[in-house]
Amino acid sequence: MPTPTTSVESGKTYVYPDMVRQNILRMIPPDGLVIGSIGCGYATTESVLASQGREVHGVDLSAQAIEVAKTRLASARVVAPDEGMPFERESLDGLILADVIEHLPMAWNRLSLFAEMVKPGGWVVISVPNMRYCEALGTLICGEWPEHPTGIFDETHLQVMTHRRLLRWCEGAGLRLDRWFDAYHYSFYKRNICRVVNLASFRLLRGFMVFQVMGRFRRI
Template sequence: MLTVDFDRFPVPEGTRLLDLGCGGGRHTFEAFRRGAQVIALDYSFSDVRDVQAMLGAMTLEGQAPPAGRSAVVRGDALALPFADDTFDRVIAAEILEHLPADTAAMAEIARVVRPGGWIAVTVPNRLPEKVCWSLSSAYHTVPGGHVRIYRRSELRERLRGVGLEPVDTHFAHALHSPYWWLRCLVGVHDDDHPATRLYHRMLVWDMMRRPRVTQLAERVLNPVLGKSIVLYLRKQSNQEATRAVR
């Protein structure tokens, strides 16, 4: 399930891409399939290990163009182990809401992307997230859980403050919001409750089949109930930065 729209966030073959906080690797795998030179970074040993195994399997099965390259790194979003201006693209999907020092992570993202490069940032959308917080404290008080709820305008301005210019935005995954509300109601860690199992089965069916009715419903509902905010941003080129100073 992709949150970043790769039609809005083009990744040509040979693009140097960092998937920051890669988690299970969903965006890493899509970028690799498109022929990117992708680095998947996460703080979790298990996530890094699992993503590496999947990338190896994809390579053996020829699922990426010849230009595709991949590597995995265990690292800290607050101190990225890369030189300035290393990447053409950076994806930071559902990570900033976990970090107390999120401004430092934003600055690191801006540092490692090249001038003129593109960034995709996703975080939970305010309204669905507030519902989850009100229904269950366990949803956000677990170790490594969400530490804040963003307003879209606030997120945009804070990213602009580290030198990243917003270009486009949208909401995603409206059909996933009721699933999380259900989990919060019946027990956020209860994977076996009949209600959530049934809803999860529907979500899997939707992701596999992509029927028109659910695609239409999501497009209509996303502006209100979309589970995630997605921002696309661009780092100013050196010439643009010089003109801005003048």
């Protein structure tokens, strides 16, 4: 099994952990046989879908990660950072965008192109960092924004993401919200404190309590 590594394609450094992301899998609906994943990395999460008999295809910037992904998916290939439509138009039943679009310039335009690859009625699952998360707001109050290798403060992020901004982008791309998924901090204490506050507020404070913005959308 590969160990977490980094890739420096296009002058940027990305961390590629080799682990199954259960928070992504829970968003995948039962329908959809042909699935694409942009930024698949080692395709560890996508390999679970492949083991279920789904036809999964992945693309990524890292040649090293793709060599592993090829052994796990129906196909996997390296793409250029500016490749607008890595899969054919309306060729997919579903598309995974797991922590990808926050790294893209003019990401709202790229999302519109990505949506065209999905058949009408097909789904798109999206995960991005929540920049309204209470910890992130604390740094803004202090007048600082750190650069970290991963997480909300990932130094490679180009976009400031919130629920409302992602929803606006998706509506502009012809995607209808199916449902939001709550994703809390990995720390036991932070996770449970934020969960209690979120539920106690009947999710009115969701925008400040969840660590990531995670949603499933359907192409209109």
